[in-house]
Amino acid sequence: MRKFLTIVVAVAILVVGFTAFAETKGKIAVVISTLNNPWFVVLADAAKLRAQELGYEVTVFDSQNDTAKESSHFDTIIAAGFKAILFNPTDADGSIANVRRAKDAGIPVFCIDRGINARGIAISQIYSDNYYGGVLMGEYFVKFMKEKVKADKIPYAELLGILSAQPTWDRSNGFHSVVDKYKEFTMVAQQSAEFDRDTGFKVTEQILQGHPEIKAIWCGNDAMALGALMAVEAAGRKDIFIFGFDGAEDVIYAINEGRLIAATVMQFPKLMSRLAAEWADQYLRGERQFPEIVPVTVELVSRENIDKYAPYGRK
Amino acid sequence: MRKKIVLLSLAVIVAILINRSCKIVPIDQIGKTFDPKSYAQNVWLKLQTQLANLSKADSYEVLELLNLNPEEAHQKYAKIVGISNYRYYIVEGSGRVVSFNEDGILIQIREEAKQPEFYITRRVFGNTIVMATGIIKMEDFDRIMDFNLVSTALNDIVSEEVATPFIESMREKASTSDLMVKFIGLFNLLRDDPVRYPISVIPLKLELSQGGY
Numbered sequence: 001m002r003k004f005l006t007i008v009v010a011v012a013i014l015v016v017g018f019t020a021f022a023e024t025k026g027k028i029a030v031v032i033s034t035l036n037n038p039w040f041v042v043l044a045d046a047a048k049l050r051a052q053e054l055g056y057e058v059t060v061f062d063s064q065n066d067t068a069k070e071s072s073h074f075d076t077i078i079a080a081g082f083k084a085i086l087f088n089p090t091d092a093d094g095s096i097a098n099v100r101r102a103k104d105a106g107i108p109v110f111c112i113d114r115g116i117n118a119r120g121i122a123i124s125q126i127y128s129d130n131y132y133g134g135v136l137m138g139e140y141f142v143k144f145m146k147e148k149v150k151a152d153k154i155p156y157a158e159l160l161g162i163l164s165a166q167p168t169w170d171r172s173n174g175f176h177s178v179v180d181k182y183k184e185f186t187m188v189a190q191q192s193a194e195f196d197r198d199t200g201f202k203v204t205e206q207i208l209q210g211h212p213e214i215k216a217i218w219c220g221n222d223a224m225a226l227g228a229l230m231a232v233e234a235a236g237r238k239d240i241f242i243f244g245f246d247g248a249e250d251v252i253y254a255i256n257e258g259r260l261i262a263a264t265v266m267q268f269p270k271l272m273s274r275l276a277a278e279w280a281d282q283y284l285r286g287e288r289q290f291p292e293i294v295p296v297t298v299e300l301v302s303r304e305n306i307d308k309y310a311p312y313g314r315k
Numbered sequence: 316m317r318k319k320i321v322l323l324s325l326a327v328i329v330a331i332l333i334n335r336s337c338k339i340v341p342i343d344q345i346g347k348t349f350d351p352k353s354y355a356q357n358v359w360l361k362l363q364t365q366l367a368n369l370s371k372a373d374s375y376e377v378l379e380l381l382n383l384n385p386e387e388a389h390q391k392y393a394k395i396v397g398i399s400n401y402r403y404y405i406v407e408g409s410g411r412v413v414s415f416n417e418d419g420i421l422i423q424i425r426e427e428a429k430q431p432e433f434y435i436t437r438r439v440f441g442n443t444i445v446m447a448t449g450i451i452k453m454e455d456f457d458r459i460m461d462f463n464l465v466s467t468a469l470n471d472i473v474s475e476e477v478a479t480p481f482i483e484s485m486r487e488k489a490s491t492s493d494l495m496v497k498f499i500g501l502f503n504l505l506r507d508d509p510v511r512y513p514i515s516v517i518p519l520k521l522e523l524s525q526g527g528y
Contacts (some may be wrong), residue, residue, distance in 0.1 A: 117459075118457055131459070138440070178440045272399065295396065
């Protein structure tokens, strides 16, 4: 009897295993610029989960902000017969060649969160409207700081992201397209902290030493904003307000708790990743009509409307 | 012989230095660098010729429906670009001048309204003009940065050529209480936010007139 049961269980396992294998539609690659930032981990996880739900075997590749590593991932992906790539580019220009190679190999590429500076090679580029996010932040920054600091001169600092990354400049340009029109505001320091929390902390420490007069720090992402917050709090300063970009978990909590982070710009990584996975699936099932450029909403999150938002999206 | 080698080595070094310090540009590419300001100027000329044909909603009707049922107003009169909670409106109409300052003019569209409904602003930011009108598209540009630069330059043109001179002209009036403004303008609203008045409107065309509603 026991032998019979063992055989039945073994056959059942084999059948289930075979069915699961048979139902796999193929392999999808998720290539992410860096996984050393929780925001990108959310982006990768959401893409992976949705592609798995749609029946694909998924492998996530971490480019570590290095175009050479990214290129090597594409070599692997092309050689290993992946069917589609959900791609978060490291460099808007430097990543073009990789997308072109995938296209030449017949592998469709869907860009998520960031785009490439070329048209006609990625099937679709679904990304946050970073420029508009910068504009939203600029408008809030002006209003908030003019209310808080009633002075003719309001000195502030800017922490830029990775200098070769397109979002760095889209966010910064959007912000300055507003703030530079107001003569009260003077940017006394602008430095890259590479979208990194620890670097944000170190750079802010240096800025506070060189420019103790600053009243605000505008940061191109939330990781740098958290680094800046730690440095400002460590210096015992309560008169400097910090502004971020992303809608990351710790920043949403910091705004909610009334700490010195006044606002951030919410991006929707799960929305972008899910959509890219679904479109890749539709493409592989024969659909060919996709918009090439898809700007995805960004929204300002401050103390006034924090109730509507959760980390990485709306409640 | 040694002299020749020294001279040859020097020539090679000079050649390397020249090569590294110069960028060689094909002659047909000279002067073809992208100029967002002149591009935006052409876009503005095109937009002005198309103003009459743009699909515009009557501002009075838009405000009435926004009061009654914002979601229905968004569906009936507004446009969505990409995946977004923003709704873009192009409106026309006229309103009574309530007051003005250096940045804009407060106007009242509906006589019975309890507050000024529109603020015609000279602070023109973001992509509202290009998103609402569709006069340029992201797909038209290899680099999104160029799209944004054109959009920014277009904002500056609209601010400098439409809004600012109009606001300046208001200063010359002895009284603004009986003035009406005819306008074509744009604005966006976040889909599920309560409508806050006055709504900031980017003007594409402004005309002053006397009289009432």
